[in-house]
Amino acid sequence: MNAALKLGDVREAIKPVVFERDLQIISNVQVNGEYRQMVLKAPREMLEQCRAGQFFHLLCPQLGGENPYLRRPMSIYGFYPDKGELHFLYKVTGEGTRALAHLGAGDTLNVLGPLGRGFTIADNWQHLVLVARGVGLATLAPLALEANRLGRKLTAICSARSDDVLMSVHYFRSLGANVVTVTDAEGTSSIENLEAIIEGLIAEEGVDAFYTCGSNRILRLLQRIGEKHEIPGEIALEQQMACGLGMCHCCVRPFRKEDRVVNLRVCREGPVFDMQEAMPW
Amino acid sequence: MVDLTVDVGSLRLKNPIMPASGTFSEDLADVFDLDLLGAHVTKTITRGWRDGNPTPRVCEVSGSMLNSIGIPSKGVGYFIERVIPFYKRYETPLVVSISGNTADEFATLCSEVSVDGVAAIEVNISCPNIEEDGKAFAIRPSSTFDVMTKLRKATHLPLWAKLTPNTGETPEVARAAEDAGADALVVANTILAMAIDINTRRPKLGNLMGGLSGPSLKPIALRMAYQCARATKIPVIGCGGISSVEDVLEFLIAGATAVQVGTATFIHPLAMPRIIDELAAWLARHGYSSVKDVIGSVIDDEQKAGVVFMEAAP
Numbered sequence: 001m002n003a004a005l006k007l008g009d010v011r012e013a014i015k016p017v018v019f020e021r022d023l024q025i026i027s028n029v030q031v032n033g034e035y036r037q038m039v040l041k042a043p044r045e046m047l048e049q050c051r052a053g054q055f056f057h058l059l060c061p062q063l064g065g066e067n068p069y070l071r072r073p074m075s076i077y078g079f080y081p082d083k084g085e086l087h088f089l090y091k092v093t094g095e096g097t098r099a100l101a102h103l104g105a106g107d108t109l110n111v112l113g114p115l116g117r118g119f120t121i122a123d124n125w126q127h128l129v130l131v132a133r134g135v136g137l138a139t140l141a142p143l144a145l146e147a148n149r150l151g152r153k154l155t156a157i158c159s160a161r162s163d164d165v166l167m168s169v170h171y172f173r174s175l176g177a178n179v180v181t182v183t184d185a186e187g188t189s190s191i192e193n194l195e196a197i198i199e200g201l202i203a204e205e206g207v208d209a210f211y212t213c214g215s216n217r218i219l220r221l222l223q224r225i226g227e228k229h230e231i232p233g234e235i236a237l238e239q240q241m242a243c244g245l246g247m248c249h250c251c252v253r254p255f256r257k258e259d260r261v262v263n264l265r266v267c268r269e270g271p272v273f274d275m276q277e278a279m280p281w
Numbered sequence: 282m283v284d285l286t287v288d289v290g291s292l293r294l295k296n297p298i299m300p301a302s303g304t305f306s307e308d309l310a311d312v313f314d315l316d317l318l319g320a321h322v323t324k325t326i327t328r329g330w331r332d333g334n335p336t337p338r339v340c341e342v343s344g345s346m347l348n349s350i351g352i353p354s355k356g357v358g359y360f361i362e363r364v365i366p367f368y369k370r371y372e373t374p375l376v377v378s379i380s381g382n383t384a385d386e387f388a389t390l391c392s393e394v395s396v397d398g399v400a401a402i403e404v405n406i407s408c409p410n411i412e413e414d415g416k417a418f419a420i421r422p423s424s425t426f427d428v429m430t431k432l433r434k435a436t437h438l439p440l441w442a443k444l445t446p447n448t449g450e451t452p453e454v455a456r457a458a459e460d461a462g463a464d465a466l467v468v469a470n471t472i473l474a475m476a477i478d479i480n481t482r483r484p485k486l487g488n489l490m491g492g493l494s495g496p497s498l499k500p501i502a503l504r505m506a507y508q509c510a511r512a513t514k515i516p517v518i519g520c521g522g523i524s525s526v527e528d529v530l531e532f533l534i535a536g537a538t539a540v541q542v543g544t545a546t547f548i549h550p551l552a553m554p555r556i557i558d559e560l561a562a563w564l565a566r567h568g569y570s571s572v573k574d575v576i577g578s579v580i581d582d583e584q585k586a587g588v589v590f591m592e593a594a595p
Contacts (some may be wrong), residue, residue: 014370018311020551059548069495070547112312112550193450242339242346243547244310247324250338251352263353265330268308 010090018115018245019046023086031089035038036101037077040086040109047081052142053118053236053272056088057244059110060095065100071112071239073267075139075213079114086111089168091196106204115270118236119143122152125208128152129201130193130253131222133159136214137168139236140277143211144168148175155180155201159189159218191221198225206233214238216280223276233275237265254279283564285557285572287319287538289516290439290464292374292401294539297572298529298557301520301543302378302443303350304401307367312550316371318394319539323364324405325378325405327354328390335487338474345495345522346544347474349488350467352380352408357393365398376441380408384418384428391435402438404429405446406458407470419445419470422457429461437559441518443467444505446498452512459513467518467541468506472498495544498522503535510536510577524552526559535576 001015023040031037052264057071058234070262092101092204103109121128121143128147130140134215147154154177158169162185182188201207202225210222210233219235226233239251244267254261255277285296299320300309306324315321334351341347360377368375377394379402381387391402404514406418406428413421419442432440442458444451446469456468471492476485484490502521510517519532520541532540547554564572 014314016310016312016314018550020312020549023465067343069344070339070346110549240337240339242348243304243550245306245311245481247304247306248339248547249324249333249334249353250348252333252336252338252353267394 003248017049018113019043019049019108020112021046025103025105025109025184026085027105028103034091035089035138036092038088038090038100038103038109040085040088040111041084042079044081044084046114047079047084047086050076050079050086050142051118052146053139053234055244055271056062056086056111056113057115057241058088058096058100060097060099061103061107061109064100066099066102066141068096068168070242072100072246073115073238073244075236076114077138077141079142089135089141091135106228111194112244116267117269119146119211119236119272121146121152121208122209126152127155127205127208128211129155129157129198129209130211131157131159131198131218132211132213133189133218134161134213136212136236139213140211141168141171143174144175144177144238147177151273154178156184157194157197159194159215161184161185163190165281167245181261191217194218195221198222198259202229202231209233210275211235212275219278220280223278225277234272235275235276235278236272237266237270237278241267243267253281283561284573285561285564285568287572287576289441289518289538291399292320292439295373296557296560297533297539298553298560299376299518300457300553301541302405304543304546306465307364309546309550313554316373317554318373320374320558321368321371322403322541323360323378325352325354325380325408326357326360326390326394327352327380327382328386328393330354333455337485339491340485342474342476342493342494342497345493347476347486347491347496348471348548349486349491349492350512351488357390361394365396369398376401376403378403378405378443380405380535382409383412384431387428388431388435389495391432391440392516393436396438399438401441401464401466402436403443404432405443405470407443407447417445417447419443419454419458422450422453425454425486426457429458429463434448435488439464441465442468443520446470446472446501446505446521451508455509455512459515463515465516465518465538466509466513467520468509468537469502469521472501479571484595494522494556495521496524499528503531506532506537507535507579524548526556526563529556529560530563530575533572533575534577534579536579538576538590
């Protein structure tokens, strides 16, 4: 029996959509007191698969005395098929990111992706509101790009400790978003003030969907406002991962599904989830 | 052209490389063509629904990892309706990994998954047995023999027994599995381990303890595969920390007929197809026409003292 012929007859081909590749680093620099941005040269076939809210699983190098073993998940900050660039924004917090910070232009980084399920923008959602804090804004940045491409109105409410760590503000503005900044330093980042700002937006302009990432307090607030006004929303969540593909089941989190709580894999069913099903942590 | 085919009992594999249970699923089809593999081995399922363990379910230890996933399972119904049909598109044989809390429950599941589309059943007898104070079946020869006898009666399919390193009686457990009718031995599962965060003083796993896998497990698994190959006449499938073609060769030389690649896939999802290519290239470079010529080729006949010492070790 000719195996090749038999396969051709019966197989329903599954096209690989996730790539494990060594990519060359164009730059990896500090962008402010806390964050670094890495720009990688990436092939078009990989970038064309990317969606806002998805992530890559990075094989952090064994450099500078750091010996990370497992890959580290990192949300996509920007992807540009025409320029052939993939961007990440990260804060150095542990062994993996410390090792990443040692890489420079010309070095290579092995990446796996794009992975996971990204953000949804339904056809009838005209005014999108994203609310996030700190590095959570990096995950929401490509959503601004997508909203711009689809011609939707976007309001970005960016929260941070002080002005100098307000990520992505310039980026959101350049994409035509209406940007509202709140900071701890100015005393404007309280949940009460955020609620007033969001209620104001709903009353004056109407809001079709919320998006958030990274803050428990903001999640609770948006769940409450979303439920009250029947406005849908999505949240990008994080969890420690091993495989990043869905095989190992280590990155589960609990979600409310109808009347019970179920564990879902952040890498596969997420990292973007329905906001009302998410459970504060 | 090097012949990579191997025979695990009655089952012919196109090459000796397959995934280790728990580190493989349909999801890997997003990365490469799964028909490149010698066999497909599913994550262990149980008869009923299981939620799995609390998080964190994994942590790193130097150059390796610990896990306590806890065998989350959607149950046998879901598996038969949804998972087995997925693999029918492939020519590669499907090996189903199963587990049970009691020998009878285990045997019932074994019979339930003996269906069209399944080529062999890997029985995870390294899991805790609630009838034996939570000790895994494969810790003792007697409990291994008892559960394997019931499993043997439950299916006509080839039975692969997955052994545990958490035993002091590896050759005896291997012989007990063989005597009860196992067709092959998978050697081995993870070894029980622990890690503590010194700042929080909390164990790094939600379940407190978990299984060590990755390169630091390899010398232990290799020793066990060697012991099992010597102790029995049935094929041994090596498993434990295999990350490179050199690791594969070490297990084959020790007497393994095939190998399972596990944690390495988490680090490099393309590890298995890469190793298959490198194995063919290595064999060609060293003048072998068949991978079978390497199996069991370890030169140990002049090291009696070492063997005696090894047999005295746990």
